[in-house]
Amino acid sequence: MKISMIAAMDRNRVIGKGEGGVPWHLPRDVARFRSFADGKHLLMGRRTFEEMKGWFTNQTPIVLTHQPDYRPVVGRRAHSVEEAVTEAFEDGAAELMVCGGASVYTLALPYADELLLTLVDAADSFENSVVFPDYLTDVEWETLSEDYFDADEENSLAMTFLHLRRLSPSSLRPGRLHLI
């Protein structure tokens, strides 16, 4: 089973505002997200799940939470990344796509085989900005594709779609996860 991560970030790796929500509205990026997430198992933190509630159609969200009694309205919960990976694997999923937010990206990065990044041409600064982890230090990635799009009438910011595949061996597929 492949583990991928999908995220949109600015030049400072900002992905969200402290109070929640993303700092931009970019339909091109939303369409990319929809197309990659279609039909997949999606791992996300409870905060991101609550923001996306009502969005899911044919996806299977796995919601990371510490709360023992949390019941997501769709999908299921997990209490660790390892539990989520195991659940998706046991479901027969070909891919588990990590959808954020920052805390889950940080926990899942050591497992990620591929990154689907949207590099947004902005450098905003918010109080308590939520930031994607440093994915370039200590890990080598091969660029599978890189596509640049100018800003246009619908998308107020230019962006680059980047698809990376891990070259260095994944540092953390511990224990039973070696089997996956």
Ligand SMILES: NC(=O)c1ccc[n+]([C@@H]2O[C@H](COP(=O)([O-])OP(=O)(O)OC[C@H]3O[C@@H](n4cnc5c(N)ncnc54)[C@H](OP(=O)(O)O)[C@@H]3O)[C@@H](O)[C@H]2O)c1
């Ligand atoms: N630009 C993008 O691509 C993108 C994508 C996704 C999200 N975002 C943004 O990111 C922000 C949210 O990120 P965030 O980091 O604040 O929140 P988050 O990762 O979405 O969710 C945090 C929650 O996940 C649970 N959690 C975290 N670590 C855990 C662990 N080790 N074990 C069990 N549960 C754990 C906890 O839930 P409980 O409190 O229930 O225990 C925690 O409160 C929002 O602004 C959102 O819009 C941006």
